[in-house]
Amino acid sequence: MTALSAVVLFGTAYSVLYSTYLDTSNPLLTHLPHPLHKTHYFATKANVLNVLFIKKLWAWTSAAFIALYVTSPMSLQTRERIVKFFTETALWLLFTGWFFGPSLLERFTATTGGECILHLPDGALVTVPQQFCYSRSTVSASTHPELFTASLLPPDATWKQVPRLRRGHDVSGHLFLLTMSILFLTEQVSYSFRRMQAAGGRADAAWSSLHKWAVAFTVSVILLGFLATYTTSVYFHTPLEKISGFLLGLAGYAVTRTAFFRSVAPVEARPVES
Numbered sequence: 001m002t003a004l005s006a007v008v009l010f011g012t013a014y015s016v017l018y019s020t021y022l023d024t025s026n027p028l029l030t031h032l033p034h035p036l037h038k039t040h041y042f043a044t045k046a047n048v049l050n051v052l053f054i055k056k057l058w059a060w061t062s063a064a065f066i067a068l069y070v071t072s073p074m075s076l077q078t079r080e081r082i083v084k085f086f087t088e089t090a091l092w093l094l095f096t097g098w099f100f101g102p103s104l105l106e107r108f109t110a111t112t113g114g115e116c117i118l119h120l121p122d123g124a125l126v127t128v129p130q131q132f133c134y135s136r137s138t139v140s141a142s143t144h145p146e147l148f149t150a151s152l153l154p155p156d157a158t159w160k161q162v163p164r165l166r167r168g169h170d171v172s173g174h175l176f177l178l179t180m181s182i183l184f185l186t187e188q189v190s191y192s193f194r195r196m197q198a199a200g201g202r203a204d205a206a207w208s209s210l211h212k213w214a215v216a217f218t219v220s221v222i223l224l225g226f227l228a229t230y231t232t233s234v235y236f237h238t239p240l241e242k243i244s245g246f247l248l249g250l251a252g253y254a255v256t257r258t259a260f261f262r263s264v265a266p267v268e269a270r271p272v273e274s
Contacts, residue, residue, distance in 0.1 A: 003226070004229065007229050007233065011230045011231075012233050014234055015233065015235070021237060021238065022235065023237075023238050024170055024236055024241075025109075025167055025168060025237075025238070025241070028125075031119045034236075042235060043235045054174055054178070054232070057174075058177065058181070061221065064188075065184075065185065068211075068214045069081060069082075071211040071214045076191050081188065085184075087255060088180055088184050088253070091255065095176060102134040106133070110168065112168040112169040113169075114169075115127050116129060116131075119161065121156060124152060126147065128144075137162065137163075138160050140158075172232065172244070172245030173245065175229065175242055176246075177249065178228055178229045178249065179246050179252075182229070183253040185221060188218070189218045192207065192211065
């Protein structure tokens with residue numbers, strides 16, 4: 001947790017000191033390329049890390065956990081670990097996907113002044129009912145003529161767009177998920193290293209060949225998570241939005257550290273299989 005906090009704080013401080021961040025909730029800026037996209041690879045949202053890793057983060061997290069769990073010896077395949085995984089997955093869905101309609105992060109953005117906004121080709125902004133953002137509906141002048149006045153009709157008849165919530169406080173969903181993922185996977189892989197320590201520090205005595213690959217894969221996901229945390233902290237969101245995303249991720253992970261999840265005997269108290 002200390003290392004992760006240091007990365008977020010350093011990246012955020014750097015973004016303020018050198019003005020490298022983009023205010024993603026500002027409707028006048030968010031649809032434009034990042035000012036540094038030509039000189040800083042990770043400042044563009046199309047970078048490989050963002051497209052293939054961050055946007056699919058919980059799939060990578062789930063794959064790492066499942067690989068660790070199924071290749072672990074029976075003494076480490078506890079109900080507690082399964083319950084923790086499904087709890088974190090539920091939090092991911094509630095905050096970023098669905099909570100009896102819009103996600104909790106979308107609801108928070110709306111309650112802090114967020115508006116559902118369309119960017120017209122000429123640069124004008126059109127505010128539409130928030131339901132269009134919640135449902136991620138595609139809007140055009142032909143499908144929703146009631147949303148456009150004569151002066152705001154797009155000149156291109158084929159123009160269409162999915163409106164987005166802007167303004168308000170846009171909590172960094174990326175930092176929320178990255179924080180939860182890194183802390184959760186670090187805890188899960190620690191069980192394997194404790195077992196190796198109990199076996200005299202020899203991986204070959206504690207881990208099967210498949211489990212070695214699972215541990216290597218999980219550690220790789222964690223390291224990529226640190227890199228993604230740094231790039232997000234440096235290039236995207238306002239400082240307050242980054243810090244709130246990080247704190248929300250800490251809170252999401254902290255849920256699994258409550259007494260309820262300690263009802264099962266801790267892993268280190270279980271006998272080590274020979």
